[in-house]
Amino acid sequence: MTTETMAVTIPPPPVPPPPQQVNLITFRITTPTAPLFLGTLRISPLPPDAGGVMGNVAPGTAQSPASHLLKIGNKFQPIRLFLVDNQGPLSIQITYDPITFQVFDFTVFAMPMAASA
Numbered sequence: 499m500t501t502e503t504m505a506v507t508i509p510p511p512p513v514p515p516p517p518q519q520v521n522l523i524t525f526r527i528t529t530p531t532a533p534l535f536l537g538t539l540r541i542s543p544l545p546p547d548a549g550g551v552m553g554n555v556a557p558g559t560a561q562s563p564a565s566h567l568l569k570i571g572n573k574f575q576p577i578r579l580f581l582v583d584n585q586g587p588l589s590i591q592i593t594y595d596p597i598t599f600q601v602f603d604f605t606v607f608a609m610p611m612a613a614s615a
Contacts, residue, residue, distance in 0.1 A: 499602065501593045505529040505609065506539070508588070513581040520578055525590060527558075537563035539590070541604065543574035554599045555592060568604055577606050584608045 506525040513523060525539045537558035548571025558564025570577070581588075586608075593603035 499593055500596045501591060501603075502535070503589055503591045504535065506588050506590050506606075507586060508581065512585050513578060515582045516579075523574075523578065523581065525588075527590075534559055535564055535566065535592070536560060537565055539566040539568065541574060541577065542567065542569045543571065544569050545571055547572065551601050551604050553601050555594055555601055556599060568601055570604055573604065580606060 505528045507528055509524055509526055514520060521543060523541050525541075527536055527539055534557055535555050539555075548569065551568055551570050551573070553566065553568035555566050556564045589607055589609050591603075591605040591607070592601055594601045
């Protein structure tokens with residue numbers, strides 16, 4: 499298993515708060531680590547009762563960005579609620595198999611802001 503952390507942005511519009519339905523959240527990976535996952539990552543709440551992450555990542559570059567879709571089941575709603583209050587700067591952490599690129603875990607967190615003088 500390998501865990502990579504990378505900076506992301508959420509393209510407009512921002513993630514709407516409940517009760518609006520959201521079935522897909524899109525992240526743009528802006529500063530990846532090796533292997534480069536540069537591109538677009540979408541997360542889906544399907545299947546809703548799944549307790550893990552289903553999907554794969556693929557290497558991407560600025561010239562050939564990757565497109566990833568992760569089905570994160572019951573992890574979706576807590577991440578969505580976090581994103582309603584935290585629009586950026588954000589990082590994601592992906593745990594995956596470095597041979598098959600199968601994803602086992604996905605986390606979103608706020609990056610600390612640099613202090614200004």
